[in-house]
Amino acid sequence: MSALLEVNDLSVRIAGLHILQGVSFSVAPSGVTVLLGRNGVGKSTTLRAILGLTPRNGAATGSVRLGGEEILGRPTHGLVKAGLGFVPEDRCVFAGLTVAENLRLAERTSTPDYDLVFKLFPELSKRSRQRAGSLSGGQQQMLSLGRVLLNDNRLLLIDEPTKGLAPKVVTEVAEALERAASAVPVLLVEQNLAVVRRLAGDAVVIAAGQVAWTGRGGELLADPELTRSLLSVNAAGGH
Numbered sequence: 001m002s003a004l005l006e007v008n009d010l011s012v013r014i015a016g017l018h019i020l021q022g023v024s025f026s027v028a029p030s031g032v033t034v035l036l037g038r039n040g041v042g043k044s045t046t047l048r049a050i051l052g053l054t055p056r057n058g059a060a061t062g063s064v065r066l067g068g069e070e071i072l073g074r075p076t077h078g079l080v081k082a083g084l085g086f087v088p089e090d091r092c093v094f095a096g097l098t099v100a101e102n103l104r105l106a107e108r109t110s111t112p113d114y115d116l117v118f119k120l121f122p123e124l125s126k127r128s129r130q131r132a133g134s135l136s137g138g139q140q141q142m143l144s145l146g147r148v149l150l151n152d153n154r155l156l157l158i159d160e161p162t163k164g165l166a167p168k169v170v171t172e173v174a175e176a177l178e179r180a181a182s183a184v185p186v187l188l189v190e191q192n193l194a195v196v197r198r199l200a201g202d203a204v205v206i207a208a209g210q211v212a213w214t215g216r217g218g219e220l221l222a223d224p225e226l227t228r229s230l231l232s233v234n235a236a237g238g239h
């Protein structure tokens with residue numbers, strides 16, 4: 001199975017700091033590839049570099065190939081058009097607008113796939129007139145996934161979707177991610193190991209600016225010593 005996304009020797013400097021120092025990994029053409037690592041190692045920076053969102057006082061070098069084609073350095077709008085869907089860390093729903101309005105604003109094609117979105121998240125259809133600001137954290141996360149899934153995507157890049165959510169909501173979001181990943185391959189930054197365990201596809205661990213480990217997610221989690229040394233967390237716990 002050839003990779004959908006290949007990141008090779010990706011380096012990112014921001015404001016004189018060498019944040020990523022030659023990161024290489026690949027993303028499978030289906031399911032969830034999880035990007036892990038301690039706080040501040042450069043997980044969000046990796047997603048942003050793939051999307052051409054490295055800040056102006058920074059630079060990204062190396063290679064990122066999508067379906068074999070080099071995309072590093074291409075403008076973000078072109079990458080979005082080419083099918084990279086991004087769900088950033090802060091969910092970014094418009095609190096004062098309804099669910100339906102939030103979805104309308106996310107349409108990027110003349111044929112948005114509402115069937116898919118409502119099939120994956122019937123809750124959004126039921127709550128279409130509700131103001132997004134009054135949704136639960138889990139429902140807001142579904143809405144931000146729905147906004148991206150309306151359009152044609154080759155790959156979703158999702159940054160810490162369960163961050164700051166209560167455990168019960170985390171389970172809800174994990175289910176939502178599972179459903180999204182059944183439709184589109186996902187590169188997921190996720191710190192919650194229960195979610196990683198549930199979605200367990202390939203895992204990539206970043207440490208000290210480089211890839212420290214790659215393999216199956218289940219393999220990583222089955223080895224508490226390895227998990228602890230790479231992530232300094234207890235595999236039995238959530239964080």
Ligand SMILES: Nc1ncnc2c1ncn2[C@@H]1O[C@H](COP(=O)(O)OP(=O)(O)O)[C@@H](O)[C@H]1O
Nearest residue numbers: 014015019038039040041042043044045046055
């Ligand atoms: N725009 C920026 N300006 C300066 N430093 C940044 C910027 N973005 C990220 N960094 C730094 O890069 C490192 C990696 O950040 P980040 O990718 O957000 O980590 P993670 O997502 O793994 O927690 C951190 O030390 C952070 O302070």
Ligand SMILES: [Mg+2]
Nearest residue numbers: 043044045160
């Ligand atoms: Mg981050």
